[in-house]
Amino acid sequence: MNFRTLLAAGVAAVVAAGFAASAQAGATFDAIKQRGFIQCGVNTGLAGFALPDSQGKWTGLDVDTCRALAAAVFGDPDKVKFTPLNAQVRFTALQSGEVDVLARNTTWSLSRNTSLGLDFTAVNFYDGQGFMVAKSLGVTSAKDLNGATICVQPGTTTELNLTDWFRANKLEFKPVVIEKLEDVESAFFSGRCDAYTTDASGLAATRAAKAPKPDDYIILPEIISKEPLAIGVRQGDPQWANITRWVFNAQLQAEESGVTSANIDSFADSPDPTIQRLLGKTPGMGEALGLPETWAYNAIKQVGNYGEMFERNVGEKTTLGLKRGLNALWTQGGLQYAPPIR
Amino acid sequence: MTMDVAAAGTAVRRGSAFNDPRLRSIFYQAVLLLVVIGIGWFLVSNLIHNREVRGIATGYGFLNREAGFAIAETPISYTPSDPYSRAFLVGLVNTLKVSILGIILATLLGVVVGVSRLSSNWLVAKLAAGYVDLVRNIPLTVQLLLWAGLIRVSAPAPRQAANPVPGVFISNRGIQVPSIENNPIFLWVVIAALVALVIGWGIARWARQRQAATGQPFHSFWVGLALFIGLPLVVWLAGGAPAAFEIPELKGFNFQGGWTLSPEFAAMLLGLTVYTASFIAEIVRGGILAVSHGQTEAARALGLHSGVTLRRIILPQALRMIIPPMTSQYLNITKNSSLAVVIGYPELVSIGNTIGNQTGQVVEAISIFMAVYLFISLSISIGMNVYNRRMSLRER
Numbered sequence: 001m002n003f004r005t006l007l008a009a010g011v012a013a014v015v016a017a018g019f020a021a022s023a024q025a026g027a028t029f030d031a032i033k034q035r036g037f038i039q040c041g042v043n044t045g046l047a048g049f050a051l052p053d054s055q056g057k058w059t060g061l062d063v064d065t066c067r068a069l070a071a072a073v074f075g076d077p078d079k080v081k082f083t084p085l086n087a088q089v090r091f092t093a094l095q096s097g098e099v100d101v102l103a104r105n106t107t108w109s110l111s112r113n114t115s116l117g118l119d120f121t122a123v124n125f126y127d128g129q130g131f132m133v134a135k136s137l138g139v140t141s142a143k144d145l146n147g148a149t150i151c152v153q154p155g156t157t158t159e160l161n162l163t164d165w166f167r168a169n170k171l172e173f174k175p176v177v178i179e180k181l182e183d184v185e186s187a188f189f190s191g192r193c194d195a196y197t198t199d200a201s202g203l204a205a206t207r208a209a210k211a212p213k214p215d216d217y218i219i220l221p222e223i224i225s226k227e228p229l230a231i232g233v234r235q236g237d238p239q240w241a242n243i244t245r246w247v248f249n250a251q252l253q254a255e256e257s258g259v260t261s262a263n264i265d266s267f268a269d270s271p272d273p274t275i276q277r278l279l280g281k282t283p284g285m286g287e288a289l290g291l292p293e294t295w296a297y298n299a300i301k302q303v304g305n306y307g308e309m310f311e312r313n314v315g316e317k318t319t320l321g322l323k324r325g326l327n328a329l330w331t332q333g334g335l336q337y338a339p340p341i342r
Numbered sequence: 343m344t345m346d347v348a349a350a351g352t353a354v355r356r357g358s359a360f361n362d363p364r365l366r367s368i369f370y371q372a373v374l375l376l377v378v379i380g381i382g383w384f385l386v387s388n389l390i391h392n393r394e395v396r397g398i399a400t401g402y403g404f405l406n407r408e409a410g411f412a413i414a415e416t417p418i419s420y421t422p423s424d425p426y427s428r429a430f431l432v433g434l435v436n437t438l439k440v441s442i443l444g445i446i447l448a449t450l451l452g453v454v455v456g457v458s459r460l461s462s463n464w465l466v467a468k469l470a471a472g473y474v475d476l477v478r479n480i481p482l483t484v485q486l487l488l489w490a491g492l493i494r495v496s497a498p499a500p501r502q503a504a505n506p507v508p509g510v511f512i513s514n515r516g517i518q519v520p521s522i523e524n525n526p527i528f529l530w531v532v533i534a535a536l537v538a539l540v541i542g543w544g545i546a547r548w549a550r551q552r553q554a555a556t557g558q559p560f561h562s563f564w565v566g567l568a569l570f571i572g573l574p575l576v577v578w579l580a581g582g583a584p585a586a587f588e589i590p591e592l593k594g595f596n597f598q599g600g601w602t603l604s605p606e607f608a609a610m611l612l613g614l615t616v617y618t619a620s621f622i623a624e625i626v627r628g629g630i631l632a633v634s635h636g637q638t639e640a641a642r643a644l645g646l647h648s649g650v651t652l653r654r655i656i657l658p659q660a661l662r663m664i665i666p667p668m669t670s671q672y673l674n675i676t677k678n679s680s681l682a683v684v685i686g687y688p689e690l691v692s693i694g695n696t697i698g699n700q701t702g703q704v705v706e707a708i709s710i711f712m713a714v715y716l717f718i719s720l721s722i723s724i725g726m727n728v729y730n731r732r733m734s735l736r737e738r
Contacts, residue, residue: 088699095396116702117397137595147594149515154692155699163412163422174596175412176606177696178686183487187686190494191514192605194595235397 028100028237029290037079040066041099044084044181046202047209048314048322049105049125058082061313062103065124065231065248068303069101072247072295077302088155088179091116094234101244102232105199107157112232120230121245126326126335128223129161130200132207135218137194142222146171151184151193153177158198161225185210195220199227201314201322208319243289250296252338253278254305256329261304264297277341285341296341306336389705404701405430411696413688415604426697433693434714440607440689441676441718444614448675449668451615452622457652459627470623477620483681485617489609490685497605500596509589509600517603518590527581534577535570542566606687610679618675625667629660661733669726673719680711690714 032038042050042062050060067077083099094102095117105127106112108120131150133139142165152159154177166173176193178184185206188196196203200223207214231248233241254260257275259267267275276282280293289295303309310327314320328334359365393400405427412422417435420428458470477485494514498504503513509520522528542565549560578584590600633656641651680691691711698707 088695091699091702092704095398112702114397115399117393145595147596147598149596154696159411159696160700163410166412167422173412175414176686177414177688177692179683179692179695183684183686186491187494190491191499192494236395 027239028097028234029240029243031097032073032100032240036074037081038066038070038073038101039081039083039099040069041085041090041093041102041104042066042082043104044086046105046181047205048201048318048320049205050082050084050103051209052082052084059313061125061309062105064303064309064313065103066101068251068299068309069244069247071298071302072250072291073243075292075294075298086180087153091118094118094232097234100233100240105202105229106232107227108230108232109157117235118232119235119241120232121241122248123228123230123335124248125201125229127199127201127227127229129158129197129225129227130203130223131195131197131220132188132203132217133195133220134191135216139195139220142220142224143169143171145173145195147173148194149174149176149192151176151178151188151196153181153184153198154179156198157225157227162197165224182210199229201320204320204322205314208321239290243291246285246289246341247295247299248306249338250278250299250341251304251306251309252329252336253341254296254300255307256331256338259300259305260308261301264301274341393705398702400703400706402703402706404703404706407701409697409700411700413693414686415607415688426701429693429697430690430710433688433690436687436693437676437679437689437714438718440610440614440682440687441679443611444618444675444679445672447611447615448618448622448671451619452671453626455619455623456626457630459623460630474620474623477616478624482613482617482678483684486609486613486681486685489612490606493605493609500592503592503597509587511590511592511597513597514605515596515602516605516608518597518600519603520587520589521599521601523584523586523588525581525584525586527578527584530581531574531578534574538566538569538573542569545569604687606682606685609685610682610687610689614675614678617678618671621671621674622668625664625671626660629662629664630656632663633659658733662730662735665726665730665733669723669730672722672726676718676722677715680715 040063042058042060045051046060048060049062050058052058063082066080066082070080071077073079083093085093085099085102085104090102090104090106091112093099102118103124105125106120107127108123112118113120131142131145133145139145150162150173152162152175159175159177162173162175176184176187178187184196187193189210189212196206198206200219203219207217207219211217231244233244253274254264257272257278259275259278264279267279268281270276270279273282277285279297280286280295283293286293286295292298304312307329310324311317314322316323324332324334326335328336330337360369390400406425408423409426409429410422411429413420413429413432415436416432417439418432420432455470455473458466459474461467461470497512497514500511500513500515503511503518505511511518542562545560545565546562549562553559588599590597590602637655637659638651641655646655679689682689683692683695686692694707694711698704701707
């Protein structure tokens with residue numbers, strides 16, 4: 001091959017790469033259908049939300065959220081590939097198309113909506129930031145933490161809330177900022193920090209799974225922030241955004257209507273129009289989303305309604321032992337409210 | 343020579359410009375340049391286009407916005423209400439702090455180990471060899487995690503802090519030592535020390551010239567040292583000898599007051615020093631072995647004992663071999679300091695990552711890293727090249 005052919009080949013390759021790159025900016029949902037599975041970004045290992053078991057099978061609330069999406073789109077909850085992401089790379093992974101959807105304890109905030117080019121479609125867990133300390137310190141309130149050294153993960157809203165709260169209360173603290181979740185947890189349990197701060201659910205998960213003796217640690221009563229942990233997608237594909245929003249809403253509606261994975265088939269002849277629309281007996285909802293009419297049926301049958309997901313992963317019978325609290329349905333005094341599926 | 347070849351080329355085949363070697367080389371260089379620029383332009387425009395399509399903000403305007411997060415170690419004043427640019431600056435100062443100290447300590451340790459490896463004392467030589475083999479073959483990240491973990495686990499909690507000397511406390515929050523309260527006289531003490539350095543340099547120059555002319559030696563080192571210690575001492579005494587210490591005190595959770603050496607900084611400095619010293623030791627050993635053994639024999643024949651032989655005959659010659667590879671070790675220390683992110687020492691990359699994540703301006707943050715590391719590395723290279731030129735063999 002002489003130089004001129006080599007050069008021509010090089011130019012052709014560069015031009016071809018250019019076309020490929022511009023074609024990639026197309027719809028996310030088309031790419032998912034073509035690929036045959038969903039790529040879902042989850043936490044690197046947080047009990048109750050996303051944790052691989054000894055067989056490498058992922059479990060958790062965020063994991064189930066993605067499995068429900070796969071059930072709705074493909075009729076098979078296993079058609080999903082999980083990508084563990086730390087706090088710092090999660091947005092880049094979503095922006096660059098490495099994952100299609102982010103269900104990773106991610107707080108919905110204005111600046112993430114605007115400057116990161118993301119859409120948050122549904123809040124799958126209402127959380128708030130808290131503090132965990134060793135009982136031996138004798139601290140009973142976060143207001144006693146003046147001068148404390150506090151372990152925190154970087155690049156999170158947690159880090160900003162922490163600073164805001166101490167500034168607002170005119171207290172001092174020293175941060176120890178460590179990127180990996182396991183490293184920040186071990187720094188706290190080794191005594192490097194007086195307190196560890198993250199979302200209250202995360203504190204419960206860390207205490208249950210990682211503390212040498214869970215009873216030696218307490219979670220302080222103050223909740224210092226609002227942390228609506230939401231499902232994130234990148235902007236530019238409204239159809240995919242709608243699917244992630246409405247599959248979750250369908251699971252909420254199922255709980256409200258009393259439909260569970262176990263009893264769903266007994267509702268086949270239900271006269272309730274809401275349930276008929278939900279289960280696809282009255283067609284139209286699936287078509288509007290670009291999905292088969294069995295979308296919600298599959299998600300509920302194969303993964304469960306929201307209440308089932310909650311109790312199975314983080315509820316009172318699990319090691320985390322969380323109460324429904326803000327995550328109860330609106331009919332029971334909580335915030336979980338599905339807009340009408342019609 | 344080249345002109346002859348070129349002339350011959352044109353003479354043989356004047357007809358085709360493409361066969362003119364000079365024109366052809368210019369043509370190929372132009373093509374290569376175009377390809378490089380083209381690829382660069384494609385990558386940048388692709389990036390800008392994709393970010394626009396995905397609605398991601400671009401530009402450096404975010405640097406003036408309030409940072410809103412706290413930093414553990416701030417050698418220069420910083421509060422969360424300062425802008426992001428200030429946070430970057432804090433990171434840069436922390437990077438420089440650990441790099442410069444690391445370079446000094448690694449050089450000292452490396453030279454000692456390198457020389458020890460060549461020692462005729464069997465135990466010393468084997469210990470040095472074992473150190474080099476062990477440390478050089480374990481990845482730096484692993485060593486950093488080991489040091490950080492060791493310090494965190496083995497040091498006591500602040501309430502049980504070890505107190506070896508009054509006013510000094512060792513705990514898993516770091517080492518606290520008393521600090522000297524600031525006083526304007528200290529500025530003059532520093533100035534006096536600088537003046538002493540300049541005078542000392544002048545004396546050394548004069549002594550060298552005198553020795554070259556008359557052969558009479560002069561102990562300029564000891565005179566210089568006496569000046570360097572004496573002059574600032576006189577200034578300090580003249581200023582009323584202020585010595586108010588701020589003793590660290592356990593208040594609430596942590597020690598307040600005094601100077602703190604944090605565990606993260608200590609782990610980082612230890613890790614960089616121990617790791618890089620093993621490479622420097624090998625460079626030093628190689629440099630010494632490269633000096634012909636005849637030099638040692640000649641020195642011994644003149645009656646110089648082994649210490650003087652090493653200091654005056656071997657090391658100055660070995661230095662020529664040592665400086666260029668040493669430059670790359672110094673660059674490595676600076677670049678490896680970015681591994682601090684795994685143990686939580688707030689240097690440039692650690693803080694920059696946080697900023698990138700809080701603002702979403704990851705590409706901008708990384709471009710700042712690149713510019714800063716390029717600047718630091720080029721500065722080290724230029725400095726070392728100047729030193730190398732001064733030390734190189736001048737053929738007369």
